Amino acid sequence: MAEQATDRIIVTGGAGYIGAHVAVELLASGRSILIVDNFANSSPIAIDRIREIAGDDVDVRVLALDLADDANREKLIEAAIDFGANGAVHLAGLKAVGESVAAPLRYYETNIRTTFNLVRALEAAGARTLVFSSSATVYGDANQSPVNEAGRLSPTNPYGRTKFFIEEMLRDVASADAHWRICNLRYFNPVGAHPSGRIGEDPKGPPNNLFPYIAQVAVGRREKLSIFGDDYPTPDGTGVRDYIHVVDLARGHVAALQYLLTREEKGALDVNLGAGRGHSVLEAVAAFRRASNRDIPTQIVARRPGDIAEIYADAGRAADLFGWKTEKSLHDMCTDHWRWQRENPSGYVED
Ligand code: NAD
Ligand code: WQD
Numbered sequence: 001m002a003e004q005a006t007d008r009i010i011v012t013g014g015a016g017y018i019g020a021h022v023a024v025e026l027l028a029s030g031r032s033i034l035i036v037d038n039f040a041n042s043s044p045i046a047i048d049r050i051r052e053i054a055g056d057d058v059d060v061r062v063l064a065l066d067l068a069d070d071a072n073r074e075k076l077i078e079a080a081i082d083f084g085a086n087g088a089v090h091l092a093g094l095k096a097v098g099e100s101v102a103a104p105l106r107y108y109e110t111n112i113r114t115t116f117n118l119v120r121a122l123e124a125a126g127a128r129t130l131v132f133s134s135s136a137t138v139y140g141d142a143n144q145s146p147v148n149e150a151g152r153l154s155p156t157n158p159y160g161r162t163k164f165f166i167e168e169m170l171r172d173v174a175s176a177d178a179h180w181r182i183c184n185l186r187y188f189n190p191v192g193a194h195p196s197g198r199i200g201e202d203p204k205g206p207p208n209n210l211f212p213y214i215a216q217v218a219v220g221r222r223e224k225l226s227i228f229g230d231d232y233p234t235p236d237g238t239g240v241r242d243y244i245h246v247v248d249l250a251r252g253h254v255a256a257l258q259y260l261l262t263r264e265e266k267g268a269l270d271v272n273l274g275a276g277r278g279h280s281v282l283e284a285v286a287a288f289r290r291a292s293n294r295d296i297p298t299q300i301v302a303r304r305p306g307d308i309a310e311i312y313a314d315a316g317r318a319a320d321l322f323g324w325k326t327e328k329s330l331h332d333m334c335t336d337h338w339r340w341q342r343e344n345p346s347g348y349v350e351d
Contacts, residue, residue: 274313
């Protein structure tokens with residue numbers, strides 16, 4: 001479609017795990033992108049890999065900038081106008097739950113300021129279309145699964161509260177100025193990697209999340225996986241989550257953006273991005289063993305404070321509004337995550 005070819009989208013956090021996959025899918029859909037990232041939790045090598053996957057005929061620009069620094073707002077406005085942006089996907093931010101409990105102000109400052117500066121820049125550039133990386137963490141432990149978007153919002157840690165406050169801020173922005181089209185995407189548990197094996201998650205230090213931990217055990221970097229509790233009221237006693245392949249997730253952003261850019265109606269909406277079904281920790285480990293053909297030693301330890309037994313999405317709204325649903329299986333998630341881990345055992349390193 002002609003209008004797709006001319007979309008010019010800012011991707012904040014575009015060098016990060018999810019952002020790099022979003023960048024690839026936006027380029028594949030014919031859009032031009034401007035990645036804005038300060039590489040606080042990512043590598044410039046990811047940008048080379050995005051270009052490599054996307055091929056020669058794409059328009060990828062990069063602005064290395066701390067979006068949380070108010071002094072950079074003018075630079076961002078200039079870049080947005082110069083680029084001719086007509087929308088943005090906002091992924092930049094900090095995301096470690098434990099760290100947010102220890103350093104809440106750093107989380108509030110970074111996550112809220114980055115959003116504030118971006119929204120101001122989009123306003124100045126006349127590009128009032130925004131897809132925001134929210135999280136299923138905004139639901140906390142207050143709902144029965146499957147959770148739909150009308151579920152009670154009750155985040156249980158500072159990281160989750162930054163997402164909740166930003167959602168609220170964006171809802172206010174959209175109701176005050178009818179030119180805005182905003183979508184808060186509530187991701188469930190993104191895992192896996194691009195099937196090329198060239199981009200994937202590259203955690204600094206010991207991983208907090210299940211899949212990167214399993215992958216590091218499989219590749220021999222860590223001795224064994226600790227399973228946080230086997231006495232939950234779930235079928236096998238371990239925690240149940242809605243794992244979503246990062247490529248499906250990235251395509252969900254393209255679908256959301258397409259919807260925002262073409263719909264008549266303005267305003268803000270909230271949409272879950274999940275598969276709509278749950279898998280337990282033991283199922284994930286078994287699937288990873290099959291995909292990697294490696295032994296993955298485990299031990300059962302105490303529950304992790306703050307964890308809930310089970311959460312998975314009602315993914316109906318994304319299907320109804322965007323015509324989007326996940327296509328990849330748990331096996332695909334493990335196979336692709338494993339390929340990335342095996343081929344990049346130390347993360348992003350120059351070829
Ligand atoms: P990530 O850390 O890999 O990516 C975030 C990117 O933002 C990084 O490239 C980082 O360098 C950049 N960044 C951080 N602070 C910045 C700043 N001040 N200025 C400019 N750039 C900055 O994380 P991810 O897993 O790709 O997550 C992307 C987004 O999705 C985040 O907002 C996260 O909260 C949200 N999210 C992630 C998950 C998940 O499980 N990974 C789940 C739900 C929501
Ligand atoms: C999954 C399951 C653990 C590690 C977190 C954030 C959330 C969101 C995604 C951004 C649980 C179990 C884990 C391990 C284990 N991020 N587990 N051993 O907790 O659902 O969500 O990441 O928005 O905000 O809270 O994901 O991958 O950490 O855990 O047994 O070493 O694996 O108990 O049942 P979680 P996770």
